[in-house]
Amino acid sequence: NAGVTQTPKFQVLKTGQSMTLQCAQDMNHNSMYWYRQDPGMGLRLIYYSASEGTTDKGEVPNGYNVSRLNKREFSLRLESAAPSQTSVYFCASSEARQGKGNQPQHFGDGTRLSIL
């Protein structure tokens, strides 16, 4: 079982460059998430998708866009990278949905992104 697959694992960008982080899950989960993890801070939600075709902003959405084109895939795009976006990015998925209650989240291995 692959679970949640993120690509790439590492990336170095120059300020102003754009890139897309890819995420796919094979567990038929409804909900998908993008987080960033910075030293001294807990995981922070960037964007959330409750189902195919729907997305909602999280705590720190500025500078990012997302796309949930199908149930499996949820991508995160940096249109014009800034040094403040240097972080480790995690994608996650869960069965959570309205009426089903709390469900555990399954995480990808993370993407280490450095913006110079």
Added chain:
Amino acid sequence: KNEVEQSPQNLTAQEGEFITINCSYSVGISALHWLQQHPGGGIVSLFMLSSGKKKHGRLIATINIQEKHSSLHITASHPRDSAVYICAVPRRGETSGSRLTFGEGTQLTVNP
């Protein structure tokens, strides 16, 4: 936002010791999550509990809903338990439990 506080931030133990990591939160919740982040960075869900106690191997999680407090215990700790342990609760007002607020994590190091 539901505030989550973990203690201690860092914990060093000798192999075999009993470990306790604490988590407090500010707003009533439907369930609390404990996660483990390996030294390589991967994050796995350990427990999700809404009352009482859950046990998996040497790991035990307890929760006291009235006191808004949870503990993660590790019995007979081993160097392979070295990791960051993260507590998370549903965000304030979250009805489906989907979106979580995470603690900063507790870095555990178990020395042989």
